[in-house]
Amino acid sequence: MSSKPTIGFVGLGAMGFGMATHLVKQGYAVKGFDVFPASVQRFQAAGGIPAASLRESAEGNDYFICMVASAPQVQEVLFNAETGIINVLPKNATFILCSTVPSAYAQSVEKELKAYGRDDIFFVDSPVSGGAGRAAAGTLSIMAGGSDAALGKGKFLLQEMSDPKKLYLVPGGIGAGSNMKMVHQVLAAIHILGASEAMGLAARLGLDARTAADAILKSDAWTWMHENRLQRMLEEDWNPGASALTIILKDVGIITSTARLQKFPTPLSSTAEQVYLTGLLHGWGPKDDSAMVRMYTSESLTKVQSTLSPEETTRRLQIVTKAMKYTNIVSAAEAVAFARHLNVDMTQFYDLVINAAGGSNMFNTLGATMIKGIPKGQAPAETLTIDTIIKELSDIVQEARDLYIPLNLATTALNQYVGAQRRGWGGEAATSVIRVWEDI
Amino acid sequence: MSSKPTIGFVGLGAMGFGMATHLVKQGYAVKGFDVFPASVQRFQAAGGIPAASLRESAEGNDYFICMVASAPQVQEVLFNAETGIINVLPKNATFILCSTVPSAYAQSVEKELKAYGRDDIFFVDSPVSGGAGRAAAGTLSIMAGGSDAALGKGKFLLQEMSDPKKLYLVPGGIGAGSNMKMVHQVLAAIHILGASEAMGLAARLGLDARTAADAILKSDAWTWMHENRLQRMLEEDWNPGASALTIILKDVGIITSTARLQKFPTPLSSTAEQVYLTGLLHGWGPKDDSAMVRMYTSESLTKVQSTLSPEETTRRLQIVTKAMKYTNIVSAAEAVAFARHLNVDMTQFYDLVINAAGGSNMFNTLGATMIKGIPKGQAPAETLTIDTIIKELSDIVQEARDLYIPLNLATTALNQYVGAQRRGWGGEAATSVIRVWEDI
Numbered sequence: 001m002s003s004k005p006t007i008g009f010v011g012l013g014a015m016g017f018g019m020a021t022h023l024v025k026q027g028y029a030v031k032g033f034d035v036f037p038a039s040v041q042r043f044q045a046a047g048g049i050p051a052a053s054l055r056e057s058a059e060g061n062d063y064f065i066c067m068v069a070s071a072p073q074v075q076e077v078l079f080n081a082e083t084g085i086i087n088v089l090p091k092n093a094t095f096i097l098c099s100t101v102p103s104a105y106a107q108s109v110e111k112e113l114k115a116y117g118r119d120d121i122f123f124v125d126s127p128v129s130g131g132a133g134r135a136a137a138g139t140l141s142i143m144a145g146g147s148d149a150a151l152g153k154g155k156f157l158l159q160e161m162s163d164p165k166k167l168y169l170v171p172g173g174i175g176a177g178s179n180m181k182m183v184h185q186v187l188a189a190i191h192i193l194g195a196s197e198a199m200g201l202a203a204r205l206g207l208d209a210r211t212a213a214d215a216i217l218k219s220d221a222w223t224w225m226h227e228n229r230l231q232r233m234l235e236e237d238w239n240p241g242a243s244a245l246t247i248i249l250k251d252v253g254i255i256t257s258t259a260r261l262q263k264f265p266t267p268l269s270s271t272a273e274q275v276y277l278t279g280l281l282h283g284w285g286p287k288d289d290s291a292m293v294r295m296y297t298s299e300s301l302t303k304v305q306s307t308l309s310p311e312e313t314t315r316r317l318q319i320v321t322k323a324m325k326y327t328n329i330v331s332a333a334e335a336v337a338f339a340r341h342l343n344v345d346m347t348q349f350y351d352l353v354i355n356a357a358g359g360s361n362m363f364n365t366l367g368a369t370m371i372k373g374i375p376k377g378q379a380p381a382e383t384l385t386i387d388t389i390i391k392e393l394s395d396i397v398q399e400a401r402d403l404y405i406p407l408n409l410a411t412t413a414l415n416q417y418v419g420a421q422r423r424g425w426g427g428e429a430a431t432s433v434i435r436v437w438e439d440i
Numbered sequence: 441m442s443s444k445p446t447i448g449f450v451g452l453g454a455m456g457f458g459m460a461t462h463l464v465k466q467g468y469a470v471k472g473f474d475v476f477p478a479s480v481q482r483f484q485a486a487g488g489i490p491a492a493s494l495r496e497s498a499e500g501n502d503y504f505i506c507m508v509a510s511a512p513q514v515q516e517v518l519f520n521a522e523t524g525i526i527n528v529l530p531k532n533a534t535f536i537l538c539s540t541v542p543s544a545y546a547q548s549v550e551k552e553l554k555a556y557g558r559d560d561i562f563f564v565d566s567p568v569s570g571g572a573g574r575a576a577a578g579t580l581s582i583m584a585g586g587s588d589a590a591l592g593k594g595k596f597l598l599q600e601m602s603d604p605k606k607l608y609l610v611p612g613g614i615g616a617g618s619n620m621k622m623v624h625q626v627l628a629a630i631h632i633l634g635a636s637e638a639m640g641l642a643a644r645l646g647l648d649a650r651t652a653a654d655a656i657l658k659s660d661a662w663t664w665m666h667e668n669r670l671q672r673m674l675e676e677d678w679n680p681g682a683s684a685l686t687i688i689l690k691d692v693g694i695i696t697s698t699a700r701l702q703k704f705p706t707p708l709s710s711t712a713e714q715v716y717l718t719g720l721l722h723g724w725g726p727k728d729d730s731a732m733v734r735m736y737t738s739e740s741l742t743k744v745q746s747t748l749s750p751e752e753t754t755r756r757l758q759i760v761t762k763a764m765k766y767t768n769i770v771s772a773a774e775a776v777a778f779a780r781h782l783n784v785d786m787t788q789f790y791d792l793v794i795n796a797a798g799g800s801n802m803f804n805t806l807g808a809t810m811i812k813g814i815p816k817g818q819a820p821a822e823t824l825t826i827d828t829i830i831k832e833l834s835d836i837v838q839e840a841r842d843l844y845i846p847l848n849l850a851t852t853a854l855n856q857y858v859g860a861q862r863r864g865w866g867g868e869a870a871t872s873v874i875r876v877w878e879d880i
Contacts, residue, residue, distance in 0.1 A: 256841070260854075273841075274846050274851060277845070278718060281737075281738060282722070297721075298721060394700045394701075397700065398697055398700065404720055406717040411710050422705070440863055440864075
């Protein structure tokens with residue numbers, strides 16, 4: 001007889017299936033449920049215990065993991081009068097919410113559990129990051145918030161599912177984990193579209209896609225997302241849906257709706273969201289999010305046969321990498337400013353991002369400067385000033401415009417730099433663009 | 441023998457054809473050229489004198505009107521070494537440039553004429569507005585700048601082509617006319633997309649298109665563009681190209697490129713431009729600009745069969761009209777701030793807009809308040825505050841988001857209000873949103 005407890009699990013999608021089967025491999029009995037019977041069957045074939053209903057997956061189990069896709073689904077899982085698990089979870093059960101939800105929603109769950117007289121439940125708010133591969137390998141990044149008691153109860157399971165260095169116990173109680181995930185997703189959401197914007201720009205500038213990608217990945221413009229999405233973008237491998245447009249669209253919606261509640265501006269996230277919504281309208285929702293490159297160029301990237309001279313190739317590669325670099329500085333500023341506004345632990349935030357999907361060369365370097373605080377009114381510590389960026393980025397935006405290439409993110413980023421310049425900060429270092437958010 | 445001079449004319453497109461044939465009807469001999477021979481033949485059939493070449497249209501004529509589509513085309517008309525008219529225009533000829541070009545370009549023409557030793561030419565920078573119908577009727581709005589001598593020479597022709605109340609002699613020399621047209625087009629460019637955004641939103645909220653249109657046209661949300669584009673949008677009458685997407689895309693490009701040169705932010709114009717560029721990528725370039733409604737809904741507007749209760753219909757109509765109204769306040773602010781930044785004569789600007797295609801209920805009322813100057817630090821003169829707008833517009837943007845409806849303009853407008861609120865102006869009147877541009 002195993003000493004490991006039986007785990008209830010709902011949500012056997014791309015991520016959840018990996019997480020649940022990993023727990024099976026670690027020797028846990030996992031009773032899994034999904035609204036799609038085929039997913040439950042697949043889970044059974046992988047060694048899991050199939051649950052015939054949601055309630056059956058929860059009954060009698062002291063631990064329950066919820067990995068459904070969205071807050072409305074979580075609400076159904078817990079509180080649906082006929083099928084919800086609120087009344088069948090054992091006394092003092094631990095409920096681990098791994099879905100990505102708004103922090104305000106996680107907090108509402110805490111209140112609703114209490115209203116139902118179920119504050120005996122140890123509730124952990126612990127969204128995850130890392131993709132299906134790391135879910136199956138048990139090496140996710142996990143951002144967990146909750147009472148000390150709840151974290152104490154759930155920690156062993158979070159440890160099973162995460163990389164030892166990437167389990168973040170986030171101070172601040174319920175909502176803190178979701179907030180941490182959200183501010184990480186600011187970078188993820190911008191960089192996912194940024195990968196498409198940069199590669200679309202490169203294609204329409206007549207650059208060979210591999211040459212452009214190599215230049216980006218070796219440059220200041222590198223992002224984790226660019227490296228990760230590149231292969232699927234080049235191969236147009238969009239149907240398996242490793243990470244569907246609808247997923248990042250959901251995440252960016254959490255960002256912008258929370259930002260509205262906070263009366264905090266997130267211009268790059270808003271821009272990305274609008275482009276994603278337009279992509280959705282054009283039928284890209286179920287496709288891999290790297291298909292967003294189609295919002296910038298109508299031809300396959302690999303069809304470009306470059307006829308440019310070496311000198312012109314170099315010049316145009318600079319256009320692409322600079323557009324992306326300068327956008328990524330603003331994306332770092334937007335994420336850092338929003339995180340600080342939400343009183344997120346900044347050291348933990350930085351550590352999380354540089355080891356996860358939100359990382360970029362600009363965040364990893366200039367983001368650190370932004371987090372340490374800006375030396376206001378002092379001589380710029382860096383040679384790259386906002387004035388210089390505006391000069392170069394204006395030329396880039398104009399050249400793209402002359403070629404009828406949309407540059408949604410770079411244009412929004414330029415607007416932020418211009419805003420900083422108009423406030424009198426043009427001579428300051430690039431990182432001072434964060435003053436647009438913070439110096440009010 | 442007529443006492444009226446022969447007029448050379450190049451550019452017999454939708455607008456130019458109407459202007460040239462109107463002059464013919466007024467008794468002028470007009471020698472017309474176009475790169476499309478069919479246009480020249482059509483002009484001949486309408487009583488014009490066909491020119492076999494560009495130079496032939498100019499030779500020996502003391503007056504020449506240029507109505508080609510863009511600055512690069514103007515450059516060819518004047519200065520092409522083999523075909524340009526610079527060497528064939530008679531001494532002391534009057535050159536009337538009616539094309540919409542950047543003011544910086546108009547100024548470069550003035551310099552280049554001088555460099556060619558042709559500063560004997562009386563040069564008038566006089567873009568027009570009003571559409572093909574008013575061009576043919578000789579009732580255009582015309583914004584003319586130039587030396588007093590040049591305006592004196594060209595005025596009788598401008599009078600022939602314009603409505604008596606809509607000929608604006610704009611102080612400030614060459615470039616002033618183009619600047620006036622440009623700041624007018626800020627409103628035009630935003631409102632053209634705004635018509636699509638509002639009607640797309642209405643359709644996706646399940647509202648009957650005619651009901652929504654009637655509500656908009658009778659409300660604070662009215663714009664001249666909405667009224668003008670509505671019929672073509674409902675009928676999907678997009679091929680005749682009364683005003684093609686490429687035309688407003690050119691105009692908005694003049695706005696954003698000039699704004700970049702001026703280091704002045706035009707966030708709504710930038711947003712509109714990016715959506716237009718995306719529309720271009722999707723093949724809408726040659727279509728009527730009202731086809732941009734397809735960026736918001738994939739179905740015909742008139743296919744919506746509303747099943748909403750009267751109460752819900754009223755509530756949703758409010759969503760549409762308020763989204764549009766609040767966007768139009770920011771569009772008025774962006775136009776007024778940009779015009780003032782460029783030292784445009786504000787009384788003339790206001791008069792021009794309210795009688796032309798850029799008019800809106802919000803510009804016509806609140807725009808006037810913005811132009812008179814904002815009572816900084818005083819109690820708001822209006823009951824509608826920025827805080828109130830943010831509250832309402834946030835809910836609208838969230839509801840649209842929940843239904844996956846892009847709201848490019850309304851989202852950008854909301855960002856401007858939030859920027860004002862963060863600067864401490866949330867309790868001020870709605871018109872104070874202009875402080876985002878002016879209070880730096």
